[in-house]
Amino acid sequence: MFAMSGTSAAKRSLLTLAATAVLLVLGMAGLDAHGVSGKDAVFLQGLNGRAIVPLMYLGAKHMVTGYDHLLFLVGVIFFLYRLRDILLYVSLFTIGHSVTLLAGVLGHVHANSFLIDAIIGFSVVYKAFDNMDGFRRFFGWQPNAKAAVLTFGLFHGFGLATKLQDFALSPNGLVANIVSFNVGVELGQGLALSIILIALMYWRTRSGFLRYAFACNGLVMSCGLLLVGYQLSGYFLTP
Amino acid sequence: MMTTSSNESLALEARRRISTMAGVALLVAGVLLVAVVLPAEFAIDPLGTGARLGLLQLGIVGRQVEQLNAAAETTAAAQSAIVVGQERPFHEETVSFTLAPHEGMEYKYRLEKSKALLYTWTSTAPVNYELHAEPDGAPTGYAQSYEKQSARDQASGTLTAPFSGIHGWFWENTTGQEIVVTLRTAGFYSISHEFRKDQPVRNKEFH
Numbered sequence: 001m002f003a004m005s006g007t008s009a010a011k012r013s014l015l016t017l018a019a020t021a022v023l024l025v026l027g028m029a030g031l032d033a034h035g036v037s038g039k040d041a042v043f044l045q046g047l048n049g050r051a052i053v054p055l056m057y058l059g060a061k062h063m064v065t066g067y068d069h070l071l072f073l074v075g076v077i078f079f080l081y082r083l084r085d086i087l088l089y090v091s092l093f094t095i096g097h098s099v100t101l102l103a104g105v106l107g108h109v110h111a112n113s114f115l116i117d118a119i120i121g122f123s124v125v126y127k128a129f130d131n132m133d134g135f136r137r138f139f140g141w142q143p144n145a146k147a148a149v150l151t152f153g154l155f156h157g158f159g160l161a162t163k164l165q166d167f168a169l170s171p172n173g174l175v176a177n178i179v180s181f182n183v184g185v186e187l188g189q190g191l192a193l194s195i196i197l198i199a200l201m202y203w204r205t206r207s208g209f210l211r212y213a214f215a216c217n218g219l220v221m222s223c224g225l226l227l228v229g230y231q232l233s234g235y236f237l238t239p
Numbered sequence: 240m241m242t243t244s245s246n247e248s249l250a251l252e253a254r255r256r257i258s259t260m261a262g263v264a265l266l267v268a269g270v271l272l273v274a275v276v277l278p279a280e281f282a283i284d285p286l287g288t289g290a291r292l293g294l295l296q297l298g299i300v301g302r303q304v305e306q307l308n309a310a311a312e313t314t315a316a317a318q319s320a321i322v323v324g325q326e327r328p329f330h331e332e333t334v335s336f337t338l339a340p341h342e343g344m345e346y347k348y349r350l351e352k353s354k355a356l357l358y359t360w361t362s363t364a365p366v367n368y369e370l371h372a373e374p375d376g377a378p379t380g381y382a383q384s385y386e387k388q389s390a391r392d393q394a395s396g397t398l399t400a401p402f403s404g405i406h407g408w409f410w411e412n413t414t415g416q417e418i419v420v421t422l423r424t425a426g427f428y429s430i431s432h433e434f435r436k437d438q439p440v441r442n443k444e445f446h
Contacts, residue, residue: 132260137253218260225268230276237281239309 050173052180059184075127096153104161113162114235123152124224131217300378330445331425338412347407348428350400356426359395364418372406
């Protein structure tokens with residue numbers, strides 16, 4: 001019953017993958033993960049001076065509706081069972097993206113947002129491959145997971161920075177506004193993490209968890225690959 | 240000896256499993272990218288799936304909007320001629336519109352590319368307004384916004400059309416009373432259109 005032949009296992013994972021990836025694509029239409037949506041953009045451009053709560057709200061909204069950040073977080077905490085580890089890894093991610101968000105906007109470091117978002121997509125693929133034990137199995141070597149989370153955190157923060165830099169933000173109250181946006185990002189991340197954790201913890205108590213964990217990481221990898229393809233298409237096709 | 244070979248076959252099996260899953264993941268992502276995302280986002284449809292699923296139209300409209308936005312920016316920057324001669328004299332008019340409580344309406348002129356318009360409007364009470372245009376051939380519902388303000392009772396200015404299309408105002412009466420908006424214009428327009436909700440469009444020709 002549980003011992004499936006190679007082909008039927010592959011067929012089943014293919015079906016699960018396809019179904020969920022379709023849902024993901026449909027979901028993309030409803031979320032504005034990339035960039036800031038129309039009315040928020042108008043608000044940002046018209047801003048002159050401090051707007052702490054609105055910027056916090058936008059930061060939180062960006063995180064909660066940002067499927068690329070969420071997928072990476074799912075990958076990172078997938079096999080973390082102890083609260084101490086979860087806090088440690090999430091803190092590393094937070095430090096990473098806060099540094100580049102602040103430095104990027106305040107230091108006027110410009111990067112192509114398609115390429116940054118492609119790297120963010122790649123971070124999802126990387127983490128899924130790591131969760132499949134791919135590094136140890138193929139290369140006989142386990143890269144430092146903490147260093148990876150910190151490094152990819154730097155890229156995620158840069159992604160957030162390029163979104164904000166698309167708008168001619170007024171220098172008036174800029175530091176307070178960016179810090180507020182960053183605080184909002186952390187609040188949104190905390191909210192999203194709690195929901196992911198509750199779902200994961202419930203799932204872990206079920207007998208099927210380990211059996212489907214592998215397929216689930218395959219799904220996460222597929223989503224990451226789709227993000228990479230989508231962003232690279234944007235890079236090459238957008239004039 | 241026995242353990243080594245069984246460990247090796249276990250490792251081989253694990254590698255095979257990971258490769259299969261990664262391959263499937265890549266295949267699914269690739270198929271979705273080419274069949275769904277490329278047509279919907281970039282109007283590229285190599286398999287014809289976008290046309291069949293109706294997604295291609297989404298990409299085409301997106302492309303058009305991008306091009307229109309880009310065109311408006313470049314033409315606006317390029318319009319710097321000081322004197323532009325015209326073959327016909329300009330038209331002028333003064334029109335008044337009565338807006339019922341909370342009613343919104345639009346009044347727009349047909350202007351060909353690079354034709355100019357001078358305007359002044361006043362209102363008996365502050366209104367919300369937007370000065371915008373619909374380029375010829377743009378997707379339905381697309382409008383290029385030039386200026387948007389709330390609670391104003393007058394505005395004046397000049398407009399040089401960045402593209403051929405209809406250009407004009409949306410006014411919204413936010414009060415509970417009837418108000419009157421009076422518009423004075425002079426320009427090289429040919430037709431005007433008055434749009435009101437649930438009413439046929441009223442056209443006026445200028446010869």
